[in-house]
Amino acid sequence: METALAASNVVLLDPDTGLVPPSGRLSKRHATLDEIAGFCRGGKAVCLIVFPARVNHDEQVQTLHGRLGEASGGRILTLRTCVSVPGKKGRVPRVRWFTLINHDTDLECRALQFAEDLNEIQTGCAITYPSPGRSRVGGAG
Secondary structure, three states, X not given: OOOOOOOOOEEEEOOOOOEOOOOOOOOOOOEOHHHHHHHHHOOOXXXXXXXXXXXXXXXXXXXXXXXXXXXXXXXXXXXXXXXXXXXXXXXXXXXXXXXXXXXXXXXXXXXXXXXXXXXXXXXXXXXXXXXXXXXXXXXXX
């Protein structure tokens, strides 16, 4: 995969079942820390889509950033989005996380602008979680 994407500056990973779990039970439907580390070593920014569990999001982000930091050594920014969509019994929230890894300042600025724009939409919100030591910004989650 790294060879096929050699000319890309940014790689989007959209695994069906997320990042390989800490238990290490790997399937082809997971993104692996080795894959992410390989792209980062090649100087690429990686955007990983994550579908969070129904437990404390702040703790999940902290764990995610810890695991990714070990693999990438780069900057990490998670954009937690929630958009309400029509459902059979009213509006239903859809939470998705977009985690940038090894990104540059320009990509981070664009992600932060997207979060601001999403917060202006009545049925959407975004919260950003930067690498440890940097401040979090965003709307109500």
